Amino acid sequence: MSSESIDLDKLSLDQLNQLKIQEEGRLQGITNRYADLRAANARFIAAKDALEQLRTVGNGDAGLDSGKGKEIMVPLTASLYVPGRILDHNKVMVELGTGYFAEKTSKDTLAFLERKIKLIGANSDNIVKAIQMLRQNVESINVAMQGKLMEIKARQEGQRLRAVEE
Numbered sequence: 001m002s003s004e005s006i007d008l009d010k011l012s013l014d015q016l017n018q019l020k021i022q023e024e025g026r027l028q029g030i031t032n033r034y035a036d037l038r039a040a041n042a043r044f045i046a047a048k049d050a051l052e053q054l055r056t057v058g059n060g061d062a063g064l065d066s067g068k069g070k071e072i073m074v075p076l077t078a079s080l081y082v083p084g085r086i087l088d089h090n091k092v093m094v095e096l097g098t099g100y101f102a103e104k105t106s107k108d109t110l111a112f113l114e115r116k117i118k119l120i121g122a123n124s125d126n127i128v129k130a131i132q133m134l135r136q137n138v139e140s141i142n143v144a145m146q147g148k149l150m151e152i153k154a155r156q157e158g159q160r161l162r163a164v165e166e
Contacts, residue, residue, distance in 0.1 A: 008144035016148060020141040027134040034127045041120045048113045054089050055106050 008016065074084040092109050093101045104112065 008140060009147075011144070013145060013148045013152070016141055016145045020145065021107060023134060023137050023141060027131065027138060030130055030134065032126060034124065034131065037120055038126050039128065041117060041124070044113050044116045046118065048117070051092065051106060051109055051113065054086070054092070055110075069078065 006019070008019075011019065070086045072084055073081040075081050088112060090106050091103055092106060094104050094109050094112060095101050
C-alpha cells in the first residue's frame with residue numbers, strides 16, 4: 001500500500017476487493033522486477049566466470065604462453081556461434097547498457113562486473129523487503145474481507161431468525 005495507512009475496517013467488501021486486486025497487481029509487478037534482477041545477476045556472474053577463464057588462458061595455464069591465437073567460439077545469438085581467435089586476452093568489449101559498448105582491460109572489466117553484481121544484490125534485498133510488505137498487505141486485506149463476510153453472514157442469519165420469530 002502507499003505511505004498513508006488505510007483503515008481496512010471502514011472499507012466495504014467491494015472496496016476491499018478492489019484494494020486487494022490493486023495490491024496483487026503491484027505484487028506481481030515487483031515480483032517480475034525481482035526475477036529480471038536475478039536473471040541480470042546470473043548474466044553478470046556468467047560474464048565474470050568467462051572473463052576469469054579468459055584471464056587464466058591468457059596467463060598460460062592451458063599450455064599457451066599468452067593465450068594469443070587461441071581459438072574460441074564467439075556467440076552471435078543464443079544459439080548461433082562462429083569460430084574466432086583471441087588477439088589480446090587483456091582487452092574485452094563490455095556492454096554498458098542500451099547497446100553501448102566500451103573496450104576495457106580484463107582487470108577493469110572484472111571490477112565493473114563486481115560493482116554490478118553488488119548493486120544488483122543491494123537492489124534485490126530492497127525488492128525482497130517490498131515483496132514481503134506487499135504480501136503482508138494482501139494478507140491483511142484477506143483477513144479484513146473474511147471479517148466483512150462473517151459480519152454479512154451474521155447479519156443475514158440474524159434477519160432470518162427475526163423473520164422466523166415474527
